[in-house]
Amino acid sequence: MTSRRKQLIHALLKGIETGDPESVKVVNQSQYIQHNPQTHEGDEGLAALFKRLSKTSPRVNIVRIFADADFVFAHTEYDFSSQRVGFEMFRFEGDQTVEHWDNIQSRQGPNSAGHSMVDGIAEVSDLDKTESNRELVQSFVNEVLISRQLNKLSHYIDIDHYIEHNPKLSSLSSVHVALSESDIDDRFSIQYDKSHRILAEGNFVLSACEGYYQGQHSSFYDLFRLESGKIIEHWDTRETIHPKSEWKNNNGKF
Structure with a gap:
């Protein structure tokens, strides 16, 4: 179940690149709670958003992805009209996500130690x-x-x-x-x-x-x-x- 949910969220986020409406079927429209204040609720809102974003030839890189009980959370890079870095958080019921949060900011750096906002170890252990x-x-x-x-x-x-x-x-x-x-x-x-x-x-x-x-x-x-x-x-x-x-x-x- 954990691996399957990670795969579904990976496909959802990569759907931003193509505008593929199939990718948002992981969203349960009847129960979906959207916490991004700039996005309408439900998978119709996401489908419209993805279609609009796909026209800008966006690039999405899922740097790290994790699962915790009914949650999947990801560390992501976005290259739309500008470069951004974000965290995406989804709550699942069964094979569909019913709630979403995120936190995204413009990409900056690297810092004076030479580290970017996303480089470093990504492998889960322990x-x-x-x-x-x-x-x-x-x-x-x-x-x-x-x-x-x-x-x-x-x-x-x-x-x-x-x-x-x-x-x-x-x-x-x-x-x-x-x-x-x-x-x-x-x-x-x-x-x-x-x-x-x-x-x-x-x-x-x-x-x-x-x-x-x-x-x-x-x-x-x-x-x-x-x-x-x-x-x-x-x-x-x-x-x-x-x-x-x-x-x-x-x-x-x-």
Whole structure:
């Protein structure tokens, strides 16, 4: 079932390139809940979107794809009229997906350490450590990102081998500085307020959080790779959450 669902989502995302309406049949139109505020609900909305996008000769690369119970989540590259990087998250019932979330931003970088937003290890391992890795990341999100106990960074992160893929950061010290910075109103420039979901498969864990970036209401998706009980690699995307008056559905970002 897990492998089959990954294949279906892979085909769905690649359908963006061709506009193939068959690819969206994995979507259960009668139950589908769409959380991308700029997309209409149901597979008819996706079919129309894919048809429109296909005219721009888009390219889609699924860099990493994972499964966690009834969820499939993917780390993706998009080349439409501009290059973007995103995370896609789908919830399944049987062989069809009934709910979708995503978080996409313009591609930047590489960072000063030479790492892009998507390069690095993609192979899933340590399946027996899925739950312990999930718990570690949940604690990291709660204690470090939300509660800002920055003195605990080294408790969760392998400081000697850490690899950072954020285009504006390059090391653990730069992460510490970024989380400590304030804006002109003395508010933290990066503020994680709420953890909405933690998904995991083996050595990879994805967190979806809500907060503020430079005063703008934002969604933060962070993908972590763990090794020997520590975070050793990190990728992320951030997206501004626009006012509800601009949404094409009423389901909310999360």
